[in-house]
Amino acid sequence: MKVTVDYERCKGCGLCIDVCPKKIIYLNQDFNSKGYYYATISNIEECIGCGRCYQICPDLVFEVKEEAKING
Numbered sequence: 001m002k003v004t005v006d007y008e009r010c011k012g013c014g015l016c017i018d019v020c021p022k023k024i025i026y027l028n029q030d031f032n033s034k035g036y037y038y039a040t041i042s043n044i045e046e047c048i049g050c051g052r053c054y055q056i057c058p059d060l061v062f063e064v065k066e067e068a069k070i071n072g
Helices: 015-019 052-056
Strands: 002-005 025-031 037-041 062-065
Touching: 002 037, 015 025, 015 052, 052 062
Parallel strands: none
Antiparallel strands: 002 062, 025 037
């Protein structure tokens, strides 16, 4: 699974931080264009693609997609 974050939609509520089983989501110390600290994934290689961040986010910040498999 591949997780992407739309930093501009994030309002920094922190709900995703609480539900991440790997504890790899944190609020960046920079602001997005709306003036909010935004969610960032610190070590994407550790992400298990569980989708909990996607499910709890009220602002649809996260997108979870199946990665394309390369045959051969």
